[in-house]
Amino acid sequence: MSDDIHVFIEHLRGEVAEITLISLAAARVIAEQTGGEVVGVLLGHDVQGLAAGLAADRILSIDDPAAGDYSPDLYIATLAGLIDSQTPRAVLFGDTSMGAEIAGCLSGRLGLPLVGRCHTVRAADDQIRVVSQICGGKIFVESALPESTVVVSMVPGGHRPDDGRSETAAPIETIPAPAFGEPRVALKRYVEPEIGEIDITKEDVLVAIGRGIQLEENVELAEELAQALGGALCASRPIIDQGWLPSSQMVGKSGKRVEPKVYLALGVSGAPEHVEGMASSATVIAVNTDPAAPIFDVAHYGTEADLLDLLPELIDKVKAAGAG
Amino acid sequence: MNIAVLIKLVPDLVEELEIDATGTALDTTWLRLIINEVDEHALEQALLLKERGGGDVTVVTAEGDGAEDVLYAAAAKGSDRLIRLRGISFEDAPGNHTLARVFAAVLRDLEPDLVLTGVQAHNDLDGSLGPLLAEEMGMPYVGYLSGVQTEDGVCRVMKEYPGGLAAEMEIALPAVLGIQASEEPPRYLAISRIRQAMKTATIVDREAEQPDTTGAPGVISMFTPEVGEAATMLTGADDEVAARIVEILSEQGLL
Known part of the structure; x- marks a missing residue:
């Protein structure tokens, strides 16, 4: 050896x-x-x-x-x-x-x-x-x-x-390349990334949702916050696999890499596959009820508040601040 | 089309994970095992293939608390055969080199056209199961798949790359495929249908061969990372936390 x-x-x-x-x-x-x-x-x-x-x-x-x-x-x-x-x-x-x-x-x-x-x-x-x-x-x-x-x-x-x-x-x-017979796996074509209505790689503010959002109807709340902030909504893999958001809005290993000014992670655990796509964000604010969630490792600010309780408060306050 | 699906049970990450007294393994006292999430997608993809083109689906797993429930749920969803390997338990977190050998011994008798497995599991310490199994079986492998089509003995798969790029590939059968996501979200199942399956479906127990366990690294120690050292934690009532977040956003010039 x-x-x-x-x-x-x-x-x-x-x-x-x-x-x-x-x-x-x-x-x-x-x-x-x-x-x-x-x-x-x-x-x-x-x-x-x-x-x-x-x-x-x-x-x-x-x-x-x-x-x-x-x-x-x-x-x-x-x-x-x-x-x-x-x-x-x-x-x-x-x-x-x-x-x-x-x-x-x-x-x-x-x-x-x-x-x-x-x-x-x-x-x-x-x-x-x-x-x-x-x-x-x-x-x-x-x-x-x-x-x-x-x-x-x-x-x-x-x-x-x-x-x-x-x-x-x-x-x-x-x-020299070794001789090789007919491969059992062959590339047929590439399929280019789906172009979504919004390009999450160009947004200053991203509101990211993960499994902690729990139900499809709660996605609207996060969307409302993203809009109030003038930003966009993105998500980790489980949300995309459920079909709650299009794949063009997925952040992580097989999704997009983003570097917004603020990344507000709601109920995202921070699995390495997700962190890979957002670790370069300037400021990360994480909301997760699990104190051991690895997202707090990459976050600058964190809270263990329940996101479903926090969201309505946050939407109200952001709208008030925005209007002022 | 004879399709086999391999299912692993893994620790539920929602529960608190503790390390045992040896310092080299997870404490299994309170450990809750659940189905590896992408294995659920592998099963769904197998059922979709069966519905489209016919054939039968055999689900193979090993021992572990919850293995029966996983198998009965698979039966209720439409799987045809359920096999549980005795003598090897997910509670002992067996390596994938070991699992590949014991699963391969069972699969050889089944002569599957396709073997589907989740592309990875969160506790993989010695690589993922699919490629190791494929080598044991002498079959080709391709992973990170989010689509599988079979027609006239030709199998076309969609392989995911970073950034949303994908590649359509053709793979010769029989083959092992590593599923990242099924084409449809895994189907919902009412508890009553699982109860019904418990009465009608049969789990076949097979004794696992005494496995060769080489190939995985020897663990010296296991530890939890210091989480949140860098993060400033915002505490208080929800409206106070919300007010603080608004302040931070304002400091960034975003409000």
């Missing part, structure tokens, strides 16, 4: 995912302990330019016209071959739509241990410790990085994306 740490460079339609920068930052912590190099693994077609600005010691590039778009089968088989031949100490992926399935399948196929939901890595007592974030951000689990080649899937929040950037260009080594 080598001491190198591999980082899968996740990219989609010409853009590198932020989780790749976070993974590079985490990989650096591990590499300092093992004495190995941080190696960026770039799979795709005509994408070598994407390696610029990444904090890797070197880049392994596999260029294949068939890998121009993400194809689970082909990516997994190619990376399995690479891990077999290079035997890195660890391979890091983002816990994303693309990364999670590659990481899981590689672990299963190659019989490698997998540490999931990795939030932070750190060195301790000659060991590499990994802290995973589970239970919607309510529990952290510390484990030792297994001693064999290990697959790790990373979540945001622990390492800074800026630590995964570099001004120095890493040398790129091109390795």
Whole structure:
């Protein structure tokens, strides 16, 4: 086994995912302990330019016209071959739509241990410790990085994306693409994001609702507040899945990323998948009856008031202040 | 179309979570287990596929307080077969590597065309179940799906990417799919229909094979994060809290 740490460079339609920068930052912590190099693994077609600005010691590039778009089968088989031949100490992926399935399948196929939901890595007592974030951000689990080649899937929040950037260009080594048969999964087409009536990424004030809103008829109350504030309504995943708001108003991992001046979170627990989409908001005010709700971690102001009691008061006062 | 749905039970996050005396696991004394939310979507998607194209739906779960209720509810919604694995319990929070092996042993006998599972669970510590299961079964996998169509042996799925982008993919059957959201919200069920299912439906108990538990990290410690250290908490009566929020909004120049 080598001491190198591999980082899968996740990219989609010409853009590198932020989780790749976070993974590079985490990989650096591990590499300092093992004495190995941080190696960026770039799979795709005509994408070598994407390696610029990444904090890797070197880049392994596999260029294949068939890998121009993400194809689970082909990516997994190619990376399995690479891990077999290079035997890195660890391979890091983002816990994303693309990364999670590659990481899981590689672990299963190659019989490698997998540490999931990795939030932070750190060195301790000659060991590499990994802290995973589970239970919607309510529990952290510390484990030792297994001693064999290990697959790790990373979540945001622990390492800074800026630590995964570099001004120095890493040398790129091109390795030939392995032969590959007919993939069992094939991309047919992309479906562009639904364009909603309002663009929540451009609003100064967002009123966000989560499961705590309880009933569909309560959505109107939140809408009334959003209108009184001259802002817009958005929501976490459970609300969208219930069909109470259109998917164009979803904030989080598979929804929009927003950075309003004020983000008023009503009954939103603050699961990591949601926080990913709103953590950069200038001011976050959270209303949640659960004092252990992780939303209070990213909030600047919080209250344990019951939102259904608070909302009518707030609407009245906002309207009065607005009218004045 | 022979569809299998795998269901995990997970701690209810609405309840307070406590760590046990070993410091490495959740205290199960008061732990309430509920169906993994996206598994409910996987079941709904399976039922939608059955209604559209025929076939049967087999629901597989393991032991744990509430497992029976989950299975009877699945029967009341229209599932055809219910299987509970004995000898493995969600109360012990088994890793997904372990679960993939024991579920695969049962699924091999069922010979499903499609295996649906929730794309993840909030307590996944060693990756999600779907990809690990797919590798055990030698089947292809694709996850983060919010739509599944099958026609003439061709399966088309809608995979979600960040920012609302999606990709339509075609996957060869048999396959394992990780469901993020069903095309319709999971159907509502009256308690009376579950009671009725309890009288008429049969749960088949299968003994789980003694599982190989390798693949998951060894836990050194478990802890709760310090929540709300950064947040200034607003307390008092509702009108006082509302007044304070209005002040904050005014300070930001928004009112």
